[in-house]
Amino acid sequence: NSDLILYVNLELVNTKSGRRYVIKEMLGQGTFGQVAKCWDAETNSYLAVKVIKNQPAFYQQAIMEVSLLSMLNEKFDPDDQHHIVRMLDFFLYQNHLCIAFEMLGHNLYELLKRNSLRGLQLKYVRTFSRQILDALVVMKDAGIIHCDLKPENILITPNVKTAAGVKVIDFGSACLEGKTIYSYIQSRYYRSPEVLLGYPYTTAIDMWSFGCIVAELYIGLPLFPGASEYDVLCRMIEILGGQPPDNLLREAKNTGRFFQQVGSIYPGIEVQNGPISAYRILTEEEIEARESKKPKVGRWYFPRGRLDKLIYTYPWKNLNGENLPETENTDCLALVDFLRGLVEFDPNKRWSP
Ligand code: ATP
Ligand code: MG
Ligand code: MG
Numbered sequence: 001n002s003d004l005i006l007y008v009n010l011e012l013v014n015t016k017s018g019r020r021y022v023i024k025e026m027l028g029q030g031t032f033g034q035v036a037k038c039w040d041a042e043t044n045s046y047l048a049v050k051v052i053k054n055q056p057a058f059y060q061q062a063i064m065e066v067s068l069l070s071m072l073n074e075k076f077d078p079d080d081q082h083h084i085v086r087m088l089d090f091f092l093y094q095n096h097l098c099i100a101f102e103m104l105g106h107n108l109y110e111l112l113k114r115n116s117l118r119g120l121q122l123k124y125v126r127t128f129s130r131q132i133l134d135a136l137v138v139m140k141d142a143g144i145i146h147c148d149l150k151p152e153n154i155l156i157t158p159n160v161k162t163a164a165g166v167k168v169i170d171f172g173s174a175c176l177e178g179k180t181i182y183s184y185i186q187s188r189y190y191r192s193p194e195v196l197l198g199y200p201y202t203t204a205i206d207m208w209s210f211g212c213i214v215a216e217l218y219i220g221l222p223l224f225p226g227a228s229e230y231d232v233l234c235r236m237i238e239i240l241g242g243q244p245p246d247n248l249l250r251e252a253k254n255t256g257r258f259f260q261q262v263g264s265i266y267p268g269i270e271v272q273n274g275p276i277s278a279y280r281i282l283t284e285e286e287i288e289a290r291e292s293k294k295p296k297v298g299r300w301y302f303p304r305g306r307l308d309k310l311i312y313t314y315p316w317k318n319l320n321g322e323n324l325p326e327t328e329n330t331d332c333l334a335l336v337d338f339l340r341g342l343v344e345f346d347p348n349k350r351w352s353p
Pocket of ligand 1: 029031033035085169170
């Protein structure tokens with residue numbers, strides 16, 4: 001499948017500089033290639049090398065990853081203060097582009113899994129959120145959209161004795177704002193409404209994904225784990241208690257895939273959410289009739305309901321399996337307020353980093 005066959009003790013050599021990276025173990029496998037933990041004898045340290053598949057499309061995108069990340073590292077974060085992974089080297093090895101990064105720890109999905117998919121303590125949610133936001137500020141200043149923010153792409157920084165920390169990785173789907181070429185981006189659970197609906201997108205799509213991540217860190221489960229784009233959209237509407245605003249639906253390319261127009265649209269007049277919206281989301285039966293197959297709809301992972309209730313009642317049941325009452329302490333109120341600003345349908349109203 002165009003992957004280079006990697007094995008322990010294989011030396012990945014940068015033939016230009018002569019530097020050698022000896023594979024010690026495999027760290028991950030992604031769409032773009034494989035990531036190996038390597039030993040660098042020159043610096044006596046481990047690093048992570050991403051070996052890209054040798055197909056032109058993957059190569060091109062990886063070149064973008066190299067150029068955007070070197071710009072972020074060198075120009076926007078020269079002192080490594082903003083929680084963005086450092087790129088250490090890149091080279092061609094047997095026709096595969098290899099990118100060497102500083103060695104980091106587990107990703108946040110692995111962390112949640114180790115915690116049996118129970119959420120993290122609020123103090124960690126807060127610390128990690130602040131650090132991811134710090135990275136997002138820098139990316140916004142640089143005009144870079146990450147396009148694939150998700151727990152798997154946020155890694156724990158190891159060996160920090162004083163405090164817990166994270167860094168953002170995987171700029172393999174990133175692009176420059178204003179040079180958005182692809183329409184099929186972001187991982188489904190973290191996909192923003194404007195990308196789902198086919199509306200021009202900006203760095204605001206990363207803030208949507210970020211909101212999904214913050215909620216997931218707290219409750220331990222994805223906020224919108226839809227089995228299809230339709231399912232994701234239905235979950236958004238249920239949890240947020242409303243649908244995307246009409247101005248977005250009117251201009252988006254894919255609206256007709258999910259909605260039926262039920263009212264007249266007056267050009268220039270903003271029709272707001274609620275009963276006077278000109279659009280209604282299709283029912284499962286209508287989607288089925290249209291596509292002549294059942295829409296993929298996943299089971300709910302947590303009690304159905306609104307965002308505020310989800311947070312106020314978390315962890316939903318006590319040890320006897322009884323539902324918990326709502327607790328509106330200031331921390332929960334603040335978290336809901338924060339999430340509301342992030343998982344906001346309208347990209348223009350959504351909070352910026
Ligand atoms: P995707 O399918 O998400 O696009 P990808 O092929 O672009 O993945 P990455 O996300 O860069 O690859 O890396 C895949 C996995 O390898 C990560 O989720 C992480 O677990 C691990 N990994 C990547 N970089 C590092 C690093 N610097 N240190 C430690 N582990 C890493
Ligand atoms: Mg990744
Ligand atoms: Mg990637």
